[in-house]
Amino acid sequence: MKNIGLLKNIVKEYSWGSYTAIPRLLGKRSPYDKPQAELWMGAHHSGSSMVKTGGKWEPLSDLIKKNPAGILGKKCAEKYGGELPYLLKVIAASEPLSIQAHPNLSQAKNGFKRENRFGISLDSFKRNYKDANHKPECVCALSDFEVLCGFRPFSEIVSLLTKTCPVTLKKQLNALKKNPNSSGLKSFFTNIMTMDFDRNKIVISEATENSRIFAVENPAIKWVFTLAGKYPSDIGIIAPLFLNYICLKPGQAMFLPAGELHAYLNGVALELMANSDNVIRGGLTKKHIDLRELSNIVNFRSHQVRIILPLKKRNEYIYKTQAREFALSKISVDSGKTYKGSQRRNAEIILCTEGKSVITGPEGDRLNVSKGKSVIVPASVKSYRIDGKATLFKSQTPL
Numbered sequence: 001m002k003n004i005g006l007l008k009n010i011v012k013e014y015s016w017g018s019y020t021a022i023p024r025l026l027g028k029r030s031p032y033d034k035p036q037a038e039l040w041m042g043a044h045h046s047g048s049s050m051v052k053t054g055g056k057w058e059p060l061s062d063l064i065k066k067n068p069a070g071i072l073g074k075k076c077a078e079k080y081g082g083e084l085p086y087l088l089k090v091i092a093a094s095e096p097l098s099i100q101a102h103p104n105l106s107q108a109k110n111g112f113k114r115e116n117r118f119g120i121s122l123d124s125f126k127r128n129y130k131d132a133n134h135k136p137e138c139v140c141a142l143s144d145f146e147v148l149c150g151f152r153p154f155s156e157i158v159s160l161l162t163k164t165c166p167v168t169l170k171k172q173l174n175a176l177k178k179n180p181n182s183s184g185l186k187s188f189f190t191n192i193m194t195m196d197f198d199r200n201k202i203v204i205s206e207a208t209e210n211s212r213i214f215a216v217e218n219p220a221i222k223w224v225f226t227l228a229g230k231y232p233s234d235i236g237i238i239a240p241l242f243l244n245y246i247c248l249k250p251g252q253a254m255f256l257p258a259g260e261l262h263a264y265l266n267g268v269a270l271e272l273m274a275n276s277d278n279v280i281r282g283g284l285t286k287k288h289i290d291l292r293e294l295s296n297i298v299n300f301r302s303h304q305v306r307i308i309l310p311l312k313k314r315n316e317y318i319y320k321t322q323a324r325e326f327a328l329s330k331i332s333v334d335s336g337k338t339y340k341g342s343q344r345r346n347a348e349i350i351l352c353t354e355g356k357s358v359i360t361g362p363e364g365d366r367l368n369v370s371k372g373k374s375v376i377v378p379a380s381v382k383s384y385r386i387d388g389k390a391t392l393f394k395s396q397t398p399l
Helices: 021-026 060-066 068-072 074-079 105-117 154-164 170-178 182-193 197-217 219-230 235-242 291-297
Strands: 005-008 010-012 038-041 050-053 056-059 086-093 099-101 137-141 145-151 243-248 253-256 262-274 280-283 311-313 316-319 327-333 348-360 366-370 374-377 385-396
Touching (some): 021 086, 086 348, 086 385, 099 291, 137 145, 137 243, 145 235, 154 170, 154 197, 154 219, 154 235, 182 235, 197 219, 197 235, 219 235, 219 243, 235 280, 243 253, 243 262, 280 291, 366 374, 366 385
Antiparallel strands (some): 005 374, 010 038, 038 086, 099 262, 099 280, 145 243, 311 316, 316 327, 327 385, 348 366, 348 374, 348 385
16 A cells, blocks of 8 residues: 555444434434444454545455554554554443543553453453553544543542532541541442442432532532433443533543543544544443442552643644643634645654545655544655644654
């Protein structure tokens, strides 16, 4: 593969997805007859993109195997074992996702090996580790995007739970006040999430009633009441009271390192992550929950979340994160502004989210890339430019 390739991508249909967001992005019938949750752009074995080459479609994963250095770049191919090290997604949540976290690299390797040794099939309901990779991720809002992410400052946890669960969680709150540290937070979380059914029911009842009363005061409390309507027997409904509530505005982003407990609540966003599908869940889902493994990988750190705004560098806007496998940037072109790709780079995947553009390769080959279309620019393509009037997002591996 020597030219820029048009992508045909996998759409994942999950119950929490939107009937309209991804179909509208792709220019398809809306509302769709099934909820469309994620659009995957990459070469993961659970859903590789197809690339149009020589008039036919081939899996990107197969093309990379044939020519890893040409597509990924020599250094990238050597460093990441001949695999594209990132996965780009559009995520469209009309209902809340599960409370979850992702393992670090060591935990992922050990977990994947352990579940293989136990003979748990990759498609088993009880499978935690789908691969041996970690999954740090950057999420960038395309619409208002509501998120729970990381543990709140201790004072906020105590204040919110005192208002909503003053009787049923009095003992746990007193213990947290005496131990406002990582150890105390882990005990607090584990105690709440593993309560027996009868105790669970009493806490949920008090939280639901008080959240109905105080919903107008705080969006996090309002979410408790909303979640109680969807998951009436799941103690995870009180997660908005101990996790930071964030509403990202379009163009804002946040970085989720390994071990960061989170749940996406509502909205449309880009997700760029290491090439992994490892998710350990703790609640608000019908999928497999493993609280013991979740407690082993979660970072029990109380902190405020940093919102990432893009920094302008030449003719693009870059989202700075600590990730090694990926980097995200936004490109805007119009009649007086042409984007020129760098001559030193690795493989890039580019998605158009608004407008129409034309991508021109070094030999004058042109691809029309309008809203919902995406391409891969192999490392072997020495130069390219983008013209038109459009907004595009670019994913790449830093050199």
